[in-house]
Amino acid sequence: MQKRIVIPFGPQHPVLPEPIHLDLVLEDERVVDAIPSIGYLHRGLEKLVDKREFPEYVYVIERTCGICSFIHGLSYCQAVEEMMKIEVPERALFLRTIGSEYSRLHSHLLTLGCLADGMGFENLFMGFWRVRERVLNRMEESLGGRVIQGTCKVGGVRKDMDGEMLERMKAELDVLDKEMKEMTGVLLRDDAVKYRMKGIGVLPKKDAFELGAVGPTGRGSGVRIDLRERGYAAYGKIGFEPVLETAGDCYARTAVRCRELLLSTRIIRQCIGKIPDGPIETKVTGNPNGEYASRVEQPRGEAVHYAKGDGGRYLKRFRIRTPTFANIPSLVHMLKGYELADVPVIIMSIDPCISCTER
Amino acid sequence: MSLFRMAKTALKNLASKPATQMYPAKPARKFKSTRGRVENDMDKCILCGLCQRKCPCVAIRVDRDERTWEIDRFRCVTCGCCVEVCPVKSLRMENDYTKSTTEPKMKDSYKSTNPNIPGLKPAPQKKAKA
Numbered sequence A: 001m002q003k004r005i006v007i008p009f010g011p012q013h014p015v016l017p018e019p020i021h022l023d024l025v026l027e028d029e030r031v032v033d034a035i036p037s038i039g040y041l042h043r044g045l046e047k048l049v050d051k052r053e054f055p056e057y058v059y060v061i062e063r064t065c066g067i068c069s070f071i072h073g074l075s076y077c078q079a080v081e082e083m084m085k086i087e088v089p090e091r092a093l094f095l096r097t098i099g100s101e102y103s104r105l106h107s108h109l110l111t112l113g114c115l116a117d118g119m120g121f122e123n124l125f126m127g128f129w130r131v132r133e134r135v136l137n138r139m140e141e142s143l144g145g146r147v148i149q150g151t152c153k154v155g156g157v158r159k160d161m162d163g164e165m166l167e168r169m170k171a172e173l174d175v176l177d178k179e180m181k182e183m184t185g186v187l188l189r190d191d192a193v194k195y196r197m198k199g200i201g202v203l204p205k206k207d208a209f210e211l212g213a214v215g216p217t218g219r220g221s222g223v224r225i226d227l228r229e230r231g232y233a234a235y236g237k238i239g240f241e242p243v244l245e246t247a248g249d250c251y252a253r254t255a256v257r258c259r260e261l262l263l264s265t266r267i268i269r270q271c272i273g274k275i276p277d278g279p280i281e282t283k284v285t286g287n288p289n290g291e292y293a294s295r296v297e298q299p300r301g302e303a304v305h306y307a308k309g310d311g312g313r314y315l316k317r318f319r320i321r322t323p324t325f326a327n328i329p330s331l332v333h334m335l336k337g338y339e340l341a342d343v344p345v346i347i348m349s350i351d352p353c354i355s356c357t358e359r
Numbered sequence B: 001m002s003l004f005r006m007a008k009t010a011l012k013n014l015a016s017k018p019a020t021q022m023y024p025a026k027p028a029r030k031f032k033s034t035r036g037r038v039e040n041d042m043d044k045c046i047l048c049g050l051c052q053r054k055c056p057c058v059a060i061r062v063d064r065d066e067r068t069w070e071i072d073r074f075r076c077v078t079c080g081c082c083v084e085v086c087p088v089k090s091l092r093m094e095n096d097y098t099k100s101t102t103e104p105k106m107k108d109s110y111k112s113t114n115p116n117i118p119g120l121k122p123a124p125q126k127k128a129k130a
């Protein structure tokens, strides 16, 4: 038997935007096992639920993650609304959908940029982030914040978008589409990029399903798992097909994200076309009583928010299962059998978001 | 062939002007809905303390005896919760950010200038004695 060595990877590593630690067991240059450990960023946000009243807790829950904050807020509001049997106005649901898709755009552009950076393709990294800036500006203008929007509230949304702004957003989507196609074209067609990603970190469909892969990680392996198909918010009134790839390697996962960018702009266009007039919030009276698990599709996959109330101003229990947490078993499985030099690319290909994993 | 795809983009970037700007020499870009910093109109504030109770980060301290309203700029995350709950609408969200500082603490304290605060003695006489 060959001699085995253990190489610690992270929590500080140039490709990692956030701290995750992996103990890589190597035989020569080949990874035979990986032992992940998380917990460097635990902030106890779930515990804070019994210190903040439920309408204010949405500000805390949005700050779970610095990327998919909008959808965390949406999911929490959805859980509380279900418990309190609140009927959310149609217009608010559409605005929430637009906000979610803008978040997805910004998240995917960010991660594709980071992936390019992880491979040493600095120029492309800057290119993706330049496009992302456009999305962030639009979010700041319409929702009030670049990354933390604070738009969702229990019973509706805080900010309305007027017709003129929606028109402007729609016009800008065409520019966005063009710029994104240019950037993703470079990423997906570049020989060096293909060499680094094709056939690396393969996760077959069966394994992906059994290990519970979610989001682009699962869809890259051909598992049709997209919570948007369940039709929460206004997704039920929007026609779309989830993006699927079948190869299951790093390249397929990246391709899923690239194609989802264009899917997101398509969904936003449909929303702008179909958005009805009307109020954007309903008055909330009473306190939540009961329990509910709300499931939403985040840029990285399915997130589950569990909330339990007992009729008081404070919720009794709140818990989040984030998509990266669900993807870590798949990540460990993917790493086995590949070279040490491939590890950064494989890790980046699941788009890890550690701060929300550790809440 | 793929090399030239990026070359085209790179050349275009080389010719265009920078995407970043020199802050603070040039002011940051802002919109009407940008949440920059919280300001209080002390003529209107009735020191009810609702903002202090609702703030998710415990950034505000209201002292009715001292008649002061204090905000810790480093604790505040500009969520806008206090602005929403203020019963007399004395709080407002400005679009520009607080100036950067090298101080380890940054608390802004304001003295109330509202003469008629419900439940408190009128201010001027008390001031004159003190």
Ligand code: SF4
Pocket (backbone or CB within 6 Å): B040, B044, B045, B046, B047, B048, B049, B050, B051, B052, B062, B069, B085, B086, B087, B088, B089, B090, B091
């Ligand atoms: S700012 Fe508004 S909420 Fe805060 S103490 Fe003054 S009146 Fe009350």
Ligand code: SF4
Pocket (backbone or CB within 6 Å): B038, B054, B055, B056, B057, B058, B059, B060, B071, B075, B076, B077, B078, B079, B080, B081, B082, B083
């Ligand atoms: S903006 Fe939010 S964090 Fe800042 S003082 Fe107001 S409630 Fe507190």
